[in-house]
Amino acid sequence: MTVEAWLAAAIADAEERNLPELRALLEALARSTAALRKADAEPHGS
Structure with a gap:
């Protein structure tokens, strides 16, 4: 699940x-x- 898909579902649930x-x-x-995922x-580098 992408962050965007999770966010849309979470906002819909909250509403x-x-x-x-x-x-x-x-x-x-x-x-x-x-x-965090991007990082x-x-x-x-070391």
């Missing part, structure tokens, strides 16, 4: 549960997750 205030938190988590995919 369905009448929890729109979670949107900003979910978006921040998605950005952090994407940054993990980059070659590590």
Whole structure:
């Protein structure tokens, strides 16, 4: 599952549960997750 697909599903679920205030938190988590995945995919220099 991509971060984008997860985010869309999580936002839809939060809205369905009448929890729109979670949107900003979910978006921040998605950005952090994407940054970590990108950093993990980059070659590590020593």
